[in-house]
Amino acid sequence: MENGTIICFQNNKGGVGKSTATVNTAHALALQGKKVLIVDVDNQCNATTLCLPATTKIEKSLYHIFRYPEETSLEEVIVASKYENVDILPNQETVAGLEPSILVSEANKPQSSRFLILRNILRPFLKQSSYNFVLIDTPPNIGTFVILALNTADYVIVPVEADSAFSIQGLKNAINTIQFLRKDTNPDLRLLRLLVNKVDKRTNLGKVAITRLKESFGDQMVFDQMIPVSTLFQRAESMFKTILAYDRKCGGSLAYINIATQIIFQCCGNPSEN
Numbered sequence: 001m002e003n004g005t006i007i008c009f010q011n012n013k014g015g016v017g018k019s020t021a022t023v024n025t026a027h028a029l030a031l032q033g034k035k036v037l038i039v040d041v042d043n044q045c046n047a048t049t050l051c052l053p054a055t056t057k058i059e060k061s062l063y064h065i066f067r068y069p070e071e072t073s074l075e076e077v078i079v080a081s082k083y084e085n086v087d088i089l090p091n092q093e094t095v096a097g098l099e100p101s102i103l104v105s106e107a108n109k110p111q112s113s114r115f116l117i118l119r120n121i122l123r124p125f126l127k128q129s130s131y132n133f134v135l136i137d138t139p140p141n142i143g144t145f146v147i148l149a150l151n152t153a154d155y156v157i158v159p160v161e162a163d164s165a166f167s168i169q170g171l172k173n174a175i176n177t178i179q180f181l182r183k184d185t186n187p188d189l190r191l192l193r194l195l196v197n198k199v200d201k202r203t204n205l206g207k208v209a210i211t212r213l214k215e216s217f218g219d220q221m222v223f224d225q226m227i228p229v230s231t232l233f234q235r236a237e238s239m240f241k242t243i244l245a246y247d248r249k250c251g252g253s254l255a256y257i258n259i260a261t262q263i264i265f266q267c268c269g270n271p272s273e274n
């Protein structure tokens, strides 16, 4: 198995479940024996908050990687999360202030090598680390940090809310960004699948959404496993936990375990071989 498959969770729409999916998928992959690194590129820092004990004082973060690249190594920034076998490269709100200077310095580079700073730091590091997966949580826009993340990744998972999965054009625009970057700066980038989230079993909307999305994007482009809507997600979040740490047997947890199994299968072949 090739080490360090990088998966970016991205949708420019807010609140669809990117951070929840990133951290729960990481936890579910770890429970299946994988070593996972989460990279939080969102200055809202939700993935960081869900991963680190409230008492943790973040000494160094993605901010330092971008602000002081010569003096900061990934080894000193990455820390263990609350979940066994899940590490995190944390973020801090201050990173937002770096956006203008990153934009200016990238604008002076040739088109084909723009916005590769995260890739050029992370990919060489992964070659000499033991992570099986790197999951990147992104902010709800198509700005600087999202482009940096997409230029680093092998795959993108797009979480979609079941009842807004009908705004196909919005999703197509998001997916066009993938095609655009693939041609320009990251030929490795692929859409892994759309992930239909917040499905209410009492309505048929989840299944209808999956059918519509498959018609628009292809059968292979949508996870058949949907994530149920459940107040347990908010309850877990209010305790700064993954749903898997909160209640491993609930429907939401089982759904993420199944998603992790499918990711392992798709990215690494038969899980029993790994």
Ligand SMILES: Nc1ncnc2c1ncn2[C@@H]1O[C@H](COP(=O)(O)OP(=O)(O)OP(=O)(O)O)[C@@H](O)[C@H]1O
Binding pocket: 013, 014, 015, 016, 017, 018, 019, 020, 021, 042, 044, 046, 138, 139, 140, 197, 198, 199, 227, 228, 229, 230, 231, 233, 234, 237, 252
């Ligand atoms: N399946 C679910 N059922 C119920 N609530 C959920 C579910 N998934 C996520 N949530 C809740 O929805 C809210 C938004 O989720 P989350 O923060 O993961 O979205 P996001 O896409 O990362 O948001 P942003 O765009 O602001 O980064 C959170 O309160 C989260 O607990």
Ligand SMILES: [Mg+2]
Binding pocket: 018, 019, 020, 042, 044, 046, 137, 138, 139
């Ligand atoms: Mg988020």
